[in-house]
Structure formats: C-alpha cells, structure tokens
Amino acid sequence: MQHLLFTHSILRWAILLFGIWTLLNAITGVFGNRKYSPTDNKINLFFMIGCDIQLVLGLILYFNNGWFDMLKNSTKDVMKDAGMRFFAMEHFLMMLIVWLLVHVGRSMVKRADTDAKKHKKSLIYFGIAILLILAMIPWPFRSTDIARDWLPKL
Numbered sequence: 078m079q080h081l082l083f084t085h086s087i088l089r090w091a092i093l094l095f096g097i098w099t100l101l102n103a104i105t106g107v108f109g110n111r112k113y114s115p116t117d118n119k120i121n122l123f124f125m126i127g128c129d130i131q132l133v134l135g136l137i138l139y140f141n142n143g144w145f146d147m148l149k150n151s152t153k154d155v156m157k158d159a160g161m162r163f164f165a166m167e168h169f170l171m172m173l174i175v176w177l178l179v180h181v182g183r184s185m186v187k188r189a190d191t192d193a194k195k196h197k198k199s200l201i202y203f204g205i206a207i208l209l210i211l212a213m214i215p216w217p218f219r220s221t222d223i224a225r226d227w228l229p230k231l
C-alpha cells in the first residue's frame with residue numbers, strides 16, 4: 078500500500094503541471110484570440126487522464142486504508158478530528174468534484190462551436206478544478222495531522 082501512496086503523491090505533480098499548462102493555454106487562447114489547436118486538445122486530454130489515474134489510485138487507497146470503514150463506523154469521531162475528517166471526507170469528496178469538473182469541462186469544450194468558447198470553457202472548468210486541487214492537496218505547510226512531504230519517501 079505504501080507504493081500506491083507514493084505513486085499517488087508523485088502523480089499530483091504531473092497533474093499540477095498538466096493543469097497549469099492547460100490553464101496557460103486557455104488564458105493565451107482567451108486573451109490572445111488564438112485558435113483552439115489539436116495540441117490544446119491533447120493537453121486537456123492528458124490532464125483528464127492524469128485525473129482519472131489519480132482517482133483510481135485514490136479510491137484504492139481510500140477503501141483499503143480504512144477511511145471508509147472509519148467514517149461508516151464512527152462518523153462522530155471522524156468529524157471531531159481534523160486530520161481524519163480531511164482524508165475521510167474533505168479530500169475525498171472535493172477530489173471527486175474535481176474529477177467531475179474535469180470530465181464535464183472536457184465535454185463542454187468538445188461541444189463548443191467556436192475556438193473562443195473552447196478556450197473560455199477550458200479556462201473556467203479547468204481553472205476551478207486546479208483551484209480545488211491546490212486547496213485539497215495535503216501540503217507540508219498544513220496542520221501536522223494533514224501535512225504530507227513535498228516529495229514522498231518510499
């Protein structure tokens with residue numbers, strides 16, 4: 078399970094890089110009146126695939142590390158403890174919302190009929206997703222019961 082947590086922690090950096098790249102492309106597309114290119118589409122796709130892989134890893138960790146069982150068996154205790162609440166509820170639910178935003182956003186971008194609309198929808202949906210990701214990552218500067226290292230140890 079430790080290898081899975083290591084992979085989940087490392088993959089956040091790839092997702093952040095693709096997410097930021099996606100946002101930069103959307104910003105230059107919106108404000109630079111640039112065509113929506115196949116490269117833009119691929120970057121969005123890689124961001125979505127990264128989120129998909131991260132979700133699968135996260136779900137495996139969530140159900141195998143006992144977070145779900147703790148929540149199911151003693152919800153009051155989980156809700157009283159900030160660290161347990163973060164991983165059992167907040168991180169889990171917000172990252173599910175991120176995953177939904179990325180998928181809905183990608184679908185909306187594909188359906189948009191102009192390049193400007195594609196860039197604008199990319200900026201909105203993926204921008205909100207990146208903000209939520211940044212808010213829900215257990216950064217080292219968070220409280221000690223939530224914080225994780227910048228780079229995980231195996």
